[in-house]
Amino acid sequence: xxxxxxxxxxxxxxxxxxxxxxxxxxxxxxxxxxxxxxxxxxxxxxxxxxxxxxxxxxxxxxxxxxxxxxxxxxxxxxxxxxxxxxxxxxxxxxxxxxxxxxxxxxxxxxxxxxxxxxxxxxxxxxxxxxxxxxxxxxxxxxxxxxxxxxxxxxxxxxxxxxxxxxxxxxxxxxxxxxxxxxxxxxxxxxxxxxxxxxxxxxxxxxxxxxxxxxxxxxxxxxxxxxxxxxxxxxxxxxxxxxxxxxxxxxxxxxxxxxxxxxxxxxxxxxxxxxxxxxxxxxxxxxxxxxxxxxxxxxxxxxxxxxxxxxxxxxxxxxxxxxxxxxxxxxxxxxxxxxxxxxxxxxxxxxxxxxxxxxxxxxxxxxxxxxxxxxxxxxxxxxxxxxxxxxxxxxxxxxxxxxxxxxxxxxxx
RNA sequence: GCGAUCGUAGCUCAGCUGGUUAGAGCAUCGGUUUGUGGUACCGAGGGUCGGGGGUUCAAGUCCCCUCGAUCGCCCCA
Numbered sequence: 222x223x224x225x226x227x228x229x230x231x232x233x234x235x236x237x238x239x240x241x242x243x244x245x246x247x248x249x250x251x252x253x254x255x256x257x258x259x260x261x262x263x264x265x266x267x268x269x270x271x272x273x274x275x276x277x278x279x280x281x282x283x284x285x286x287x288x289x290x291x292x293x294x295x296x297x298x299x300x301x302x303x304x305x306x307x308x309x310x311x312x313x314x315x316x317x318x319x320x321x322x323x324x325x326x327x328x329x330x331x332x333x334x335x336x337x338x339x340x341x342x343x344x345x346x347x348x349x350x351x352x353x354x355x356x357x358x359x360x361x362x363x364x365x366x367x368x369x370x371x372x373x374x375x376x377x378x379x380x381x382x383x384x385x386x387x388x389x390x391x392x393x394x395x396x397x398x399x400x401x402x403x404x405x406x407x408x409x410x411x412x413x414x415x416x417x418x419x420x421x422x423x424x425x426x427x428x429x430x431x432x433x434x435x436x437x438x439x440x441x442x443x444x445x446x447x448x449x450x451x452x453x454x455x456x457x458x459x460x461x462x463x464x465x466x467x468x469x470x471x472x473x474x475x476x477x478x479x480x481x482x483x484x485x486x487x488x489x490x491x492x493x494x495x496x497x498x499x500x501x502x503x504x505x506x507x508x509x510x511x512x513x514x515x516x517x518x519x520x521x522x523x524x525x526x527x528x529x530x531x532x533x534x535x536x537x538x539x540x541x542x543x544x545x546x547x548x549x550x551x552x553x554x555x556x557x558x559x560x561x562x563x564x565x566x567x568x569x570x571x572x573x574x575x576x577x578x579x580x581x582x583x584x585x586x587x588x589x590x591x592x593x594x595x596x597x598x599x600x601x602x603x604x605x606x607x608x609x610x611x612x613x614x615x616x617x618x619x620x621x622x623x624x625x626x627x628x629x630x631x632x633x
Numbered sequence: 634g635c636g637a638u639c640g641u642a643g644c645u646c647a648g649c650u651g652g653u654u655a656g657a658g659c660a661u662c663g664g665u666u667u668g669u670g671g672u673a674c675c676g677a678g679g680g681u682c683g684g685g686g687g688u689u690c691a692a693g694u695c696c697c698c699u700c701g702a703u704c705g706c707c708c709c710a
Contacts, residue, residue, distance in 0.1 A: 499709095
């Protein structure tokens with residue numbers, strides 16, 4: 222019988238690869254506390270309309286790339302493809318509005334039915350940070366600082382660039398869009414086939430086309446700056462002044478866009494060239510229109526999400542967990558005593574382990590493989606004297622230690 | 634959805650233009666050492682060569698289909 226295969230685009234990780242993911246999450250958890258972002262839990266599944274309404278019913282994203290199914294009650298359910306929409310739903314349905322402005326953080330699995338490639342999976346993991354109910358540019362600044370400090374904490378800030386742009390307010394956005402369509406219509410003949418299709422569907426996206434011909438045309442395209450209202454311009458100025466003051470390096474990318482209509486003002490990506498085509502590590506922006514799209518009151522908000530797998534690929538290998546001591550009992554009498562010693566050490570906060578079976582040779586070999594600092598050998602002879610042999614696995618030195626003083630001996 | 638490359642042991646791979654019982658290293662298990670790991674030496678287990686079909690006297694090797702992996706395109710909430 223052939224073994225059961227994993228679902229395409231899912232990962233099962235042991236050892237260093239798993240440690241990398243948890244190191245990223247641990248760093249995020251440290252940093253988000255420093256910034257006062259409260260941990261939230263939201264469901265993995267939501268009613269499909271939570272995502273469909275926020276994204277727009279007709280897009281490819283909704284029709285082809287979500288894991289949606291009908292449950293036994295006939296309800297259309299979707300595995301979350303991201304966190305933002307679910308958090309906004311909770312903000313409305315759980316009455317979190319009373320705590321606004323709210324700084325929230327979470328992390329976990331998300332699901333997208335896409336073709337797997339480097340740094341892209343069908344079940345993947347995200348860090349997520351949101352500020353809901355704040356229209357002030359300081360919220361954007363705080364979120365950008367949080368992202369930068371996370372990258373610094375992970376030791377990868379040097380290889381990452383913050384690309385920043387503004388999409389302006391709705392008036393700005395509409396005016397810019399119109400002039401972009403006019404401009405690209407004029408160059409339609411020279412655009413790539415993909416971009417000609419985008420002209421109908423999502424003209425802003427032409428700006429980040431990878432096609433060299435498109436890029437030349439984009440170089441002469443109207444900039445959002447020409448359409449910024451005074452208010453939008455002031456807002457962007459406040460954001461950039463704020464991150465400059467906070468010491469966050471950034472680069473203007475006037476071609477950075479967001480496809481969905483609910484985005485306003487700030488749009489940004491922390492990118493790297495070290496991960497091939499999937500170079501975006503953290504992506505976010507201001508989404509003042511989203512809560513309204515979910516049926517709530519007008520609510521300004523800004524946030525970002527980061528791909529945990531991508532961050533994990535960037536960092537140095539984390540130190541693996543290793544026991545301080547592995548107990549090696551010899552014989553049945555020793556094994557009973559060893560169980561007491563093991564429990565005692567663990568209660569004292571010493572990372573201690575003991576194999577379930579095996580010869581002394583085997584057990585020592587396992588202790589060595591586990592990276593233990595010490596092996597504690599307990600045999601009948603030692604037991605009679607209330608002692609054990611403590612062996613330093615690095616130096617090979619071994620000495621007798623009283624069973625009551627093992628934790629002290631290891632600490633030294 | 635589209636394109637390219639690739640699937641041989643748990644892992645990394647070798648296997649020439651199709652030709653007897655498919656190999657190595659690492660890992661695992663056992664032994665040299667019944668109370669001493671990391672080193673060394675000896676030995677063992679483990680593969681219907683991703684799956685299915687076809688060509689051929691003969692297929693791991695050639696052809697088709699399929700599944701999967703990798704990288705890219707599309708998409709990127």
